[in-house]
Amino acid sequence: MAYNILVVDDSKTIRAIIVKILKLTKLKIGQIFEAENGKEALDCLKDNWIDLILTDLNMPVMSGIEMVSEMARDGLLKDIPVIVISTDGSVKRIEELKEKGIREYIRKPFTPESLSEVIDRVLGVNHE
Amino acid sequence: MSNKKIVDIINETVSGVLEQTAFMFPEPVDMASGVSFEDFEYVLVKLNYSGYKDGTVQMIIPVDFCAELSANLLGEEIGDVDPEENNFDSAKELLNIVSGQLLVDLYGNEALFSLIDLEVKKLEKDEFFSIIEDCEYHCCMVDDYPVITIFTSQEVADECKSINS
Numbered sequence: 001m002a003y004n005i006l007v008v009d010d011s012k013t014i015r016a017i018i019v020k021i022l023k024l025t026k027l028k029i030g031q032i033f034e035a036e037n038g039k040e041a042l043d044c045l046k047d048n049w050i051d052l053i054l055t056d057l058n059m060p061v062m063s064g065i066e067m068v069s070e071m072a073r074d075g076l077l078k079d080i081p082v083i084v085i086s087t088d089g090s091v092k093r094i095e096e097l098k099e100k101g102i103r104e105y106i107r108k109p110f111t112p113e114s115l116s117e118v119i120d121r122v123l124g125v126n127h128e
Numbered sequence: 129m130s131n132k133k134i135v136d137i138i139n140e141t142v143s144g145v146l147e148q149t150a151f152m153f154p155e156p157v158d159m160a161s162g163v164s165f166e167d168f169e170y171v172l173v174k175l176n177y178s179g180y181k182d183g184t185v186q187m188i189i190p191v192d193f194c195a196e197l198s199a200n201l202l203g204e205e206i207g208d209v210d211p212e213e214n215n216f217d218s219a220k221e222l223l224n225i226v227s228g229q230l231l232v233d234l235y236g237n238e239a240l241f242s243l244i245d246l247e248v249k250k251l252e253k254d255e256f257f258s259i260i261e262d263c264e265y266h267c268c269m270v271d272d273y274p275v276i277t278i279f280t281s282q283e284v285a286d287e288c289k290s291i292n293s
Contacts, residue, residue, distance in 0.1 A: 011217050011220065011221045011224075012213060012214065012217055013198065013201055013202065013214055013217045013218050013221055014221055016202055017201060017202060020202070020203065058242075058243060058244075086228070087224050087225050087227065087228025087229070087243065088228055088241070088243075089228055089229065089231070089232035089237050090232075090237060090238065090239060090240045090241065091237045091238055092238065092240050093240060107228070108149075108224070108225045108228065109145055109148045109149045109225050109229070111148070
């Protein structure tokens with residue numbers, strides 16, 4: 001199975017880094033979509049089948065938390081796994097996000113290996 | 129927390145982030161022996177943090193350093209990276225990551241913060257010197273580029289006020 005992945009971050013540089021890492025992993029990737037904020041991401045989700053979302057938290061227009069809250073209200077979107085990639089290092093914030101339904105949290109700076117491991121765990125992929 | 133401890137944490141955090149994200153290896157600067165700031169055009173990136181404590185984190189870096197930073201972050205050659213699209217963006221992201229890590233290193237991972245009002249601008253020479261004359265800054269060198277970090281906390285400012293009053 002090839003996975004369609006949506007990368008949401010207002011930094012073009014960070015999106016480019018994440019896309020690059022995704023292409024280096026062993027994961028079978030269908031399409032990679034990019035969005036600059038939560039609103040663009042929700043628009044993308046209306047038109048495309050997405051298997052996994054990697055999102056930042058602090059973004060203009062619509063934050064990652066607002067996006068996850070919107071998704072939770074939508075029967076079709078609420079089960080798409082979301083991994084947050086953010087600079088916020090607070091344990092309380094991570095707990096709060098997990099209560100809202102995000103599956104995993106990766107703190108910047110991250111390594112390609114850590115991102116790859118978390119994606120595999122969330123998608124239940126075993127490359128062995 | 130002592131000023132010396134804060135300075136050590138800032139230096140360790142900036143070094144750690146640059147090493148891990150951009151494979152750049154800063155070296156400490158002996159300010160007593162003098163650093164030449166004259167040779168570069170500079171970019172200021174700044175954000176405010178609020179929550180457990182309030183304050184500001186700023187970094188001042190040479191424009192040419194931004195280009196190297198972008199290339200290293202993206203794993204590309206400098207010539208292959210579009211400076212218009214990436215250089216300021218990379219500087220903002222560096223500050224964002226440094227600030228997130230710095231607040232955890234200073235106050236622990238139980239403290240809640242919001243990072244807001246991230247902005248970037250080119251500095252005129254007189255603006256640059258005015259800032260470094262007025263603020264307590266921390267400088268390290270990456271290759272030949274000075275990388276300046278300015279951390280301010282409302283708590284420290286309040287303590288200074290009460291000591292002086």
